[in-house]
């Protein structure tokens with residue numbers, strides 16, 4: 001039995017150049033007025049019957065419907081109580097849709113599809129598989145039509161936001177990613193046109209149909225919101241690991257960090273191909289949705305790829321750029337006289353190099369929030385730069401200095417200034433958002449578009465995350481100050 005790897009993470013690392021959102025409008029990819037819950041065709045085929053007819057299994061108490069916590073789309077709901085450890089769905093090997101069509105179905109158009117896919121950067125793997133999806137969507141009598149006809153007509157991912165809605169995310173790393181994706185889709189529309197200009201109908205991967213940026217965006221979103229990356233080892237044709245594929249019906253399961261079901265890849269003795277199935281991990285009450293864990297994802301990735309955010313997301317973080325000038329400003333705001341963040345001594349510099357915050361190829365992206373509360377490298381750097389006694393610093397190893405749980409490794413007053421500097425950094429970060437938490441909260445109560453609502457929820461979560469970090473650090477400062485007072489008394 002092979003368990004799929006941390007399901008479907010996209011390997012996009014946002015560049016945190018600053019936390020100020022650039023203000024520029026863009027062309028909206030499409031003007032979808034469609035409701036997010038409408039299917040591609042008004043009367044889609046019966047997906048459950050199709051899976052069963054093709055030799056798959058669907059638990060008798062599962063139905064497709066609108067889930068408990070949201071009305072934005074359809075998911076899988078238990079119509080009766082389902083016990084823990086039950087098989088919920090089992091897909092035969094020919095149902096998942098991956099980039100490579102079966103040998104028998106390859107024609108002249110396959111080479112062109114590969115050529116187009118080769119022009120898509122790896123980080124946009126969803127668009128690669130999306131091209132294949134568009135091919136099947138354009139194919140009359142496609143084997144996957146029962147699946148495709150059930151796909152949503154529209155998606156809530158931010159590539160479909162208007163320029164104003166994107167601006168309202170107020171957070172540079174995600175604004176950068178969204179704009180990058182939109183720009184790529186608009187450019188890729190031209191590549192598709194050029195590549196397919198003189199191609200005969202027979203060899204045309206999209207059966208002669210025009211594929212524009214909005215069709216490409218639909219396909220990319222259809223894949224990024226639904227695809228799973230499964231272990232390739234168990235897959236046919238000796239294919240490599242982590243193959244993204246669309247899993248009909250299974251992909252209707254929504255996400256939770258506390259899932260009640262999981263995906264399992266099961267090797268059948270008789271065949272080299274793996275069967276993909278969903279099994280309940282606990283009892284699922286009547287009326288509850290089947291939920292899978294998509295991975296330990298921050299809200300940036302959830303919004304970009306799936307089109308939703310989780311308010312109490314324990315994996316959400318805020319990105320900052322490690323910058324001596326900014327840290328000097330923060331520690332002066334914290335009451336320090338002459339901080340040396342922009343002019344470290346040679347031994348401090350050496351340690352910054354070890355932390356990969358200095359030198360060629362340094363990674364200056366640091367984070368606040370998430371399970372660690374403060375990025376270990378950032379914490380160690382501040383402790384070190386505020387610790388002007390080389391011998392005291394070098395008594396500790398770098399891993400100890402990176403833990404917030406290590407109690408005042410360089411002394412009480414070093415620790416208090418370190419934490420105050422971090423708090424001041426939070427204040428600066430909060431100040432970069434054009435609106436305050438309370439304003440966002442009241443905007444959310446008004447009548448706004450669903451995309452605007454998502455944008456505001458996203459930035460609101462970033463701000464509450466910063467204030468949560470501040471509260472936590474303040475609590476620590478207070479404890480330490482009390483101790484310091486007690487010591488000197």
Ligand SMILES: *[C@@H]1O[C@H](CO)[C@@H](O)[C@H](O)[C@H]1NC(C)=O
Pocket residue numbers: 067069070071072073074075254255308309310
């Ligand atoms: C999936 O779950 C998320 C987070 O709970 C929610 O925002 C979203 O609307 C859900 N989607 C559907 C289709 O119910």
Ligand SMILES: *[C@@H]1O[C@H](CO)[C@@H](O)[C@H](O)[C@H]1NC(C)=O
Pocket residue numbers: 336337338339340385386387388
């Ligand atoms: C900065 O460096 C100067 C000169 O080495 C030193 O006197 C001062 O204490 C340092 N400041 C801090 C906050 O460590």
Ligand SMILES: *[C@@H]1O[C@H](CO)[C@@H](O)[C@H](O)[C@H]1NC(C)=O
Pocket residue numbers: 397398399400
């Ligand atoms: C660092 O110190 C801690 C505790 O003192 C120890 O457990 C750990 O192994 C050390 N790590 C290295 C890399 O020396």
